[in-house]
Amino acid sequence: MLNTLTDNPLLNVESLSLKLEGRTILDGLTAHVRAGELVALLGPNGAGKSTLVKAVAGEVEAASGGIAINGRPLSQWPRAELARHRAVMPQKIDMQFPLTAYEVVALGRPREPMAQRQRIVTELLALMDVADLAQRRVPTLSGGEQQRVQLARVLAQLWEQPHPGLFLLDECTSALDPAHQQLVFNRLRQLANSGNGLLVAVHDLNLAAQWADRLILMNHGKVAVEGSPEAVLTADNLMQIYGLDARVITLAEGYPVVLPIRPAHLAVAI
């Protein structure tokens, strides 16, 4: 039932429904991510993006439907093996005790021999442009620096694995400056190009349009629209789903940019 797609995607979510505290959060959602694909997950606040990520991360239990990674149902994966195929960046991490940036990234490779581990951690700290923060205590870093350290940890988990990895990244660039957003998405693009699958929840429509192969626009726990950036990011869709008045321009580079329009009248008189 799960393998309805012939090319056996890395992640297959089939008619997933999920309730939390009696409210339906995911409502028969079907989606997939193939190896080599960077998929952006879009949608208004509360659409269910994080809940979908959590369901695939095994944090919340679905009421019905199925989730399969590499064609194998989620529940049939041994824990340790799954950790070598799937890495997760949660939307929020708070840390009470001060591990260093180096220690945090090293958590991604607990079973690695010392020298190998050191090489990978150093490489990823550099890749996320936080090499010089290696010995700093993470709670003392800025929000964007912390986010890049966490990303380095998540990437470390599946770094140089001999098989395609699935990355679930929930708003992994929300605290980054524009230059670092570009840097991070550039790295994510490279990960996809080398055969991994990425599902990345983002609010920045332009980042999604610029870097993703495919967009999934969610609303009320369902997939509202899905497809290429040009197909999904239309003024009509943005108005319908976000209630956002925006102009969409297609650049010569080949991807659309979204420009929200300032309303003619202020919304509320004070």
Added chain:
Amino acid sequence: MPAEARRLAPKTGYFALLIALVAAGGFALTSGAYPVALDDILRLFTGAEAADATASLVLWDIRLPRLVLGLLTGAVLAVAGALLQGLFRNPLADPGLIGVSSGAALAAVAVIVLGGTGLAGWSALTGRWALPFAAFLGGAATTLLAWRIARRQGQTSVALLLLAGIAINAVAGAGTGVLTFYADDNALRSLTFWTMGSLAHASWDDVWISAPFMLLTLIAAPLLARPLDAFLLGEPVAGHLGYSTDWVKRGVILLVALGVGAAVAVSGLIGFVGLVVPHFLRQLLGAGHRALLPACALAGATLLVAADCVARIVVTPAELPIGLVMALLGGPVFLILLLRNRFV
């Protein structure tokens, strides 16, 4: 790698702690109402002829078991504190938090107060082990209760465990209070000594019955170091990294209940070690448990032995309860530390 200010390399830290430990141990063996010279001790250890029969007796039957018990108890209390703080991700978590100490106290006080009356059967059955066995079982029972309450759909809720522990501590504390009310003068005296902790009656028998549990905790704790590091990023992240979060929680609860249960059973309630030692060492060595746990064992052992020396020396030939000494010395020192470094 550029070193961060105020952070000590673990090797330097261990070396300093080891020297402090040996110094405290040496002092504990030599000083007291009957002073024993250091070379006497070396001679006794190497099995040479006993120069002084009394010295040999004092050393082998009194000071050495007391030292061993102090070392183990201190190490276990500090390591248990570090484990629980890692699990709860809260520097205020104390080994007593999951109910083990209050349950042990309730059972122990019950034996002290009712040993001749209501619990005569238990006392007859267990003989001179009535108190430590009761304390150990009491601690294990309350911890088990807190853990059962915290189970939801096959998962242990850390928040519920904390709340259940607090509620159980309150009820057990009230029970202990009621029993205290019915205690006669004699019972009251030994009760006070027990609830403030003491190594005064340490014997080799105490060591033999409690050491297996305490050693188990000390030896197994480092196995939890990596998963506990992952726990510092939150339980979900530990799960994503491939750890069975429920096994980690069970492991911590089990090791703390066994180790602290055994420690409390033979030496009474000794506070502060589990709170102060991990806190202080986290500032020196960082929060990573692989360096932290062994350092906690060394420092906890040293601190307890040092406090025990003070307890038996300042008012010779009488003794102070060690818990009292710990609070009197540890409290102000802890406050000074807090005032000097306001942030983690």
